[in-house]
Amino acid sequence: MPIDWNQFTEIVNAHQSFVLTCHIRPDCDCLGSALGMAYVLETLGKEVRIVTGDPTPPNLSFIDPGDVIQVIGQDVRVDELLDGFDVLMVLDTSSWAQLGPMGDVVRGTKAMKIVLDHHRIGDDIGAIEFKDTTAEATGTLIARAAKHLGVSLTAEASKAVFAAIATDTGWFRFPSTTSETYQVAAALVDSGADPAGIYADLYERDTLGRVRLRGVILNRLTTELEGRLIHTYVLRGDFEETGAIPSDTEDAINYALAVAGTEAAVILIEQPTGGFKISFRSRCKMDSSQVAAQFGGGGHKAAAGAFVEGPFDQVQQDILDAVRKAMA
Numbered sequence: 001m002p003i004d005w006n007q008f009t010e011i012v013n014a015h016q017s018f019v020l021t022c023h024i025r026p027d028c029d030c031l032g033s034a035l036g037m038a039y040v041l042e043t044l045g046k047e048v049r050i051v052t053g054d055p056t057p058p059n060l061s062f063i064d065p066g067d068v069i070q071v072i073g074q075d076v077r078v079d080e081l082l083d084g085f086d087v088l089m090v091l092d093t094s095s096w097a098q099l100g101p102m103g104d105v106v107r108g109t110k111a112m113k114i115v116l117d118h119h120r121i122g123d124d125i126g127a128i129e130f131k132d133t134t135a136e137a138t139g140t141l142i143a144r145a146a147k148h149l150g151v152s153l154t155a156e157a158s159k160a161v162f163a164a165i166a167t168d169t170g171w172f173r174f175p176s177t178t179s180e181t182y183q184v185a186a187a188l189v190d191s192g193a194d195p196a197g198i199y200a201d202l203y204e205r206d207t208l209g210r211v212r213l214r215g216v217i218l219n220r221l222t223t224e225l226e227g228r229l230i231h232t233y234v235l236r237g238d239f240e241e242t243g244a245i246p247s248d249t250e251d252a253i254n255y256a257l258a259v260a261g262t263e264a265a266v267i268l269i270e271q272p273t274g275g276f277k278i279s280f281r282s283r284c285k286m287d288s289s290q291v292a293a294q295f296g297g298g299g300h301k302a303a304a305g306a307f308v309e310g311p312f313d314q315v316q317q318d319i320l321d322a323v324r325k326a327m328a
């Protein structure tokens with residue numbers, strides 16, 4: 001459903017103070033959208049604060065150079081945030097599970113609640129919903145909101161919104177990317193966003209350890225079933241040997257899927273405290289979530305995860321057997 005921007009504008013005009021929030025494990029779309037919306041509202045003379053359920057991860061701190069994003073339970077307590085403002089705006093999600101500790105504020109506040117989001121799934125959190133599930137990013141909705149509210153973005157706000165859209169579209173390559181995506185991006189470049197600088201901040205700030213661990217992971221790639229299944233692993237000792245940390249394995253499984261002909265990928269990552277974190281990816285009929293469920297995990301058809309304890313050889317055999325069966 002298209003968003004009723006007149007109604008959105010009326011709500012903004014009729015209120016003075018806003019709290020913006022987004023989902024836990026914040027990504028660039030959620031943080032960039034919050035910063036962009038905060039700029040728009042402040043330009044209109046509103047009082048705004050951004051409070052999230054989780055801290056900004058270190059690799060995304062570039063998006064908030066002024067360090068204005070606050071964390072619930074760290075910078076402000078739930079009971080301190082329940083009143084004293086007019087509108088709670090939830091960005092890039094509308095599901096209780098994704099709100100984390102901010103869910104207590106959403107439940108407890110008497111302020112008006114609105115959602116600005118592009119996700120299909122979500123809960124009724126008692127908010128007026130401004131949802132456009134055809135939008136490629138919440139960042140796109142921020143750019144539209146700025147237009148409807150008559151605010152031109154500064155270079156810094158443009159950078160935040162550009163980063164939001166660029167990351168949610170896989171740097172403008174996912175099928176959700178349309179000609180309008182490029183038009184919005186072009187307008188953001190005109191108002192000061194620097195794509196080369198944003199790309200470098202996002203993708204060219206890895207530690208040497210992270211890149212070395214990637215080498216280890218790539219070296220161990222093994223294919224079977226005529227190349228349809230690809231798998232690899234990380235052992236505890238690899239972290240020490242390369243100087244990497246466990247979060248450096250985050251997107252490792254995606255390199256495996258870069259190999260032509262692969263339909264499913266599996267990575268086993270031994271945790272520093274023992275046990276294996278398993279990630280499954282599927283681009284075939286295999287339902288990753290069903291395979292993960294056999295090991296107490298879960299997720300979606302295309303991507304799922306589980307945690308399994310036991311000796312490496314045994315865990316690897318059990319996991320691969322389940323995947324082979326699901327792909328048969």
Ligand SMILES: [Mn+2]
Nearest residue numbers: 029092138168
């Ligand atoms: Mn998003």
